[in-house]
Amino acid sequence: MLKFFWGKAQSGDGKKPGEPDYHPLVAHMLDVAAVAVLLPGNVHTGLDRRQLGLLVALHDIGKIMPAFQAKVPACWPHQALGPYADAVTLSRHDVDGLLLLDYVCEDVLAPLFGVDDNGFDWSPVDKRQIWRAIAGHHGQPVAVTGNRARGLQKAVCGVYARQFCALLFDIFRPPPIPCLSPQDLLRLEWRLAGLTVTADWIGSRREWFPYVAPDAVQDAAGYFWNHALPHARTAIARAGLGPVDVAPFRGIGRLFPRISIPSPVQALMEGIDIPEGPTLVVIEDMTGAGKTEAAMVAAHRLMASGHANGLFVALPTMATANAMFDRLASAYRGLFQPSSHPSLALAHGRARLDERFVSVVAPDDHVDGMSVQAERTDAAEICCSAWLGSEARRALLAQVGGGYD
Numbered sequence: 270m271l272k273f274f275w276g277k278a279q280s281g282d283g284k285k286p287g288e289p290d291y292h293p294l295v296a297h298m299l300d301v302a303a304v305a306v307l308l309p310g311n312v313h314t315g316l317d318r319r320q321l322g323l324l325v326a327l328h329d330i331g332k333i334m335p336a337f338q339a340k341v342p343a344c345w346p347h348q349a350l351g352p353y354a355d356a357v358t359l360s361r362h363d364v365d366g367l368l369l370l371d372y373v374c375e376d377v378l379a380p381l382f383g384v385d386d387n388g389f390d391w392s393p394v395d396k397r398q399i400w401r402a403i404a405g406h407h408g409q410p411v412a413v414t415g416n417r418a419r420g421l422q423k424a425v426c427g428v429y430a431r432q433f434c435a436l437l438f439d440i441f442r443p444p445p446i447p448c449l450s451p452q453d454l455l456r457l458e459w460r461l462a463g464l465t466v467t468a469d470w471i472g473s474r475r476e477w478f479p480y481v482a483p484d485a486v487q488d489a490a491g492y493f494w495n496h497a498l499p500h501a502r503t504a505i506a507r508a509g510l511g512p513v514d515v516a517p518f519r520g521i522g523r524l525f526p527r528i529s530i531p532s533p534v535q536a537l538m539e540g541i542d543i544p545e546g547p548t549l550v551v552i553e554d555m556t557g558a559g560k561t562e563a564a565m566v567a568a569h570r571l572m573a574s575g576h577a578n579g580l581f582v583a584l585p586t587m588a589t590a591n592a593m594f595d596r597l598a599s600a601y602r603g604l605f606q607p608s609s610h611p612s613l614a615l616a617h618g619r620a621r622l623d624e625r626f627v628s629v630v631a632p633d634d635h636v637d638g639m640s641v642q643a644e645r646t647d648a649a650e651i652c653c654s655a656w657l658g659s660e661a662r663r664a665l666l667a668q669v670g671g672g673y674d
Contacts (some may be wrong), residue, residue, distance in 0.1 A: 270346075270348060270349040270429065270430060270432075270483070271294075271295055271349075271429065271433060271436065271486075271489075272293050272295060272483040272486050272487060273293075273346040273347075273348045273349050273483055273552060273672070274294040274295070274332065274333050274346050274349065274429070274659075275290075275291035275293060275294060275332075275338065275341065275344040276291070276293060276295075276296065276297030276298065276329060276344065277291060277292035277473065277480065278290065278291040278292070278294055278331055278343075278344050279291075279475065279480070282325065283662075288480050289480045289481065289482045289483075291341070291344045292475075292478070292480040292481065292482065292555065293481065293483050293485075293486050293541045294329065294332050294333065295433070295486045295489055295492075295493060296324045296434070296478075296486050296497070297329060297473070297478075298327070298329050298330070298433075298437075299303045299326060299440075299486075299489065299493045299497045300328035300472040300478045300497050301325055301326065301328060301329070301465075301468045301469050301471075301472035301473070302321075302322045302323070302325045302468070302493070302497070303322075303443075303472070303497035303498045303500070303501035304467075304468040304471045304472045304495060304501045304504060304505060305321055305322065305325035305464055305465065305468035305549075306318045306321055306322045306325075306498075307498070307501050307502055308464065308467065308468060308505060308510060309510070309511070309512045309513075309578075310467075310578075311464060311466065312601065313460055314455070314460045314461055314464060315457065316446065316454075316461075317443060317444060319442060319443040319444065320381070320441075320443040320444065320446055320466075321443045322350050322440075322441045323381065323405065323437050323438065323440075323441040324381075324399065324403055324461065324465075325461075325465050325468055326437050326440075326441070326630075327366070327370060327403055327404045327433075327434070327437065327463070328366065328404070328406045328465050328469060329362065329366065329406075329469075330366050330369050330370065330374075330430055330433055330434075331361045331362035331364065331365030331366030331367070331368070331369060331404070332365075332366075332602070333361060333369075333426055333430055333433065334353060334360065334362065334365045334426055335357040335358070335426065336349060336357050336358060336359055336361075336362070336363040336365065337365070338350065338525055339353070339354065341526070342605070347427065349425075350425065350426075352594025353647065357508055360488065362514065363404050363406065363407050363411050363413070364404070364411045364412075364413055365410050366403070366404040366411075366431070366469065367398075367401060367404035367412070367413050368401055368413045368421070369421070369426075369427070369430045370403070370404065371396070371400050371413065372391075372421070373399055373421045373431070374428045374430050374431050374434045375396075375543035376391075377431050377434040377435060377436055380438070380445065381438075381443060381445060381446060382396060382445060382446055382465075382519065383444075383445025383448070384445075384447065384448055385445050385447045385449075386447075386449040387397065389448045390448055391446075391448050391542065395448070395449070395454055396525050397493040398454055398455070399454075399457070399458065399461065399524050400456070400458040401435060401460045401462075401463040402457075402462040403462075403467065404458070404467055405462055406462070406465045406469050407464050407466075408466060408638070409660065416602045417553040419539050421555055421645070423613040436489055437563065440489060440490045440493055444567060445606045461555060464597060467510075467666060470509050470663070471501075471504050471505065471510075471560055471656075472501070472504070473654075475589040477503065477504035477507060478497075478500050478504065479500075481496070482593060483673065489651050498572050499569055502646045504665055506664070507630075507654060508654055508656045508657065509612040509652075509653060509655075509656060509657045509666075509667065510612075510654075510666060511610065512609075513578070513609035513610065513611045513668055514605060514607075514608065515569075515572045515573055515578065515603050515604060515605055515606070516573070516603065516604060516605050516607075517567075517573050517574045518566075518569050518570050518573040521539055521562060521566050523603050524565055524569060524600045524603040525561070525562055525565075525599075525600055526567065528559075528562065531559070532558050532559040532563075533558075533662075534552060534554045534559060534560060535559045535562055535563045535566060537563070537565045538550075538552070538564075538567045538570070539566055541567075541576050543571065544564045544578070547576075547658060548571060548576065550567050552562075552564055552567070557645065561593075561596060562599070562671060564578075564582075565600060568604075569603075569604050570578040572604060578668065579611070579667070579668035579669055579670075579671075580604075580669055581616070581665065581669075581670045581671070581674060582597065582670070582672075583671075583672060583674040584672070584673045584674070585674070586673055587617050587619060587673055589673070590615065590616075590617055590671050590672050590673045591595065591615065591625075591626075593623060594613075594615045594623065594626060594671045595625060595658075597613060597669060597671055598625070598651050601613050601651075601669045602651075605668070610652065611667075611668035611669060612631070612652060612657050612667040612668055612669070613653055613667060613668075613669045613670070613671070614626075614652045614653045614656055614657050614658060614664035614665075614667035614669070614670045614671075615650055615664065615671055615672065616655075616661045616664035616665050616667075616670045616671065617661055617672045617673055617674035618661055620658070620661065621658070621659075625659070628655070629651040629652055629653055630652075630653050630654075630655055630658040631653065631654050631655060632655060653667060
């Protein structure tokens with residue numbers, strides 16, 4: 270019955286000939302999970318990919334509720350929920366997801382949470398932080414109370430929610446997550462929330478994850494391995510978020526060939542010791558002393574030492590951000606290995622009015638990341654995927670970006 274719940278639907282002029290009326294919910298959940306386990310940044314969560322896949326797949330479990338399924342009457346899962354119900358209790362599926370995860374499916378999900386080296390296990394409050402990170406995948410925290418949960422334990426939607434959880438456990442077979450310290454748990458909550466949002470953005474794009482018929486997810490594990498993962502790999506590349514390799518730092522001259530003799534502040538940034546932990550570098554000098562180049566040197570050294578994998582330059586105005594984009598364009602490729610295709614984005618609301626930026630936005634289906642729209646020869650190695658460049662929030666995901674604060 271799970272295959273009849275819809276997760277994405279398209280009708281009218283947007284529907285392609287021969288395309289199914291909807292994308293099954295289980296397919297969409299696995300699409301997004303596949304993106305999450307393949308995104309280069311997933312390692313920062315500290316989770317095993319099996320743990321991460323299960324957690325992110327659960328992000329849309331709230332869509333099994335009648336309030337969501339009734340949004341498209343033609344796709345109502347009558348095989349599972351019976352005749353279409355005109356009157357349903359209105360609710361948001363992200364809030365319903367937290368309700369189901371935190372209360373209704375608690376015992377089914379219990380094996381995901383283990384103990385630490387001292388034998389301490391997860392408290393209900395600690396688990397709730399994980400569920401809040403996943404359920405808040407529309408960019409804002411959600412909260413529920415247990416009042417609505419009482420009637421759902423034995424209700425048909427509660428039964429199906431538990432079946433969804435059991436199905437995902439069978440696909441991912443995750444080892445238990447050891448109990449975390451408050452600091453580590455807070456760090457995981459934020460990183461898991463950001464990763465879930467990003468994966469859902471990519472996994473929701475119909476051009477990258479075509480709709481499939483319900484029978485395609487009859488074997489859900491087969492769908493994940495043979496369909497979702499290959500499509501996710503291509504989608505991540507098209508989104509401009511594929512893996513990139515940072516180049517070793519070999520002096521300011523590799524970033525800025527025109528600089529043969531570094532200024533004092535630039536020379537200082539070339540040789541200063543880099544701390545092991547988080548680092549705040551404050552550079553002060555007179556106008557024209559080369560502070561921007563010195564900051565780029567510091568950023569490259571941090572990246573080359575494994576402290577970061579990209580950078581963002583925040584300026585006070587759009588005009589100065591646009592000017593900085595030109596300066597970044599001439600140097601950012603030197604931060605990465607020649608075989609990599611990092612994205613450079615201009616992140617503000619009027620970025621698409623900047624001719625230089627528009628000229629380097631790659632076509633949406635250009636997977637290797639190289640722009641074919643660039644008109645200037647010096648822009649041939651500069652690129653930003655259309656997906657990243659279409660919205661300021663997404664542009665912040667680029668390996669290198671400029672904008673205003």
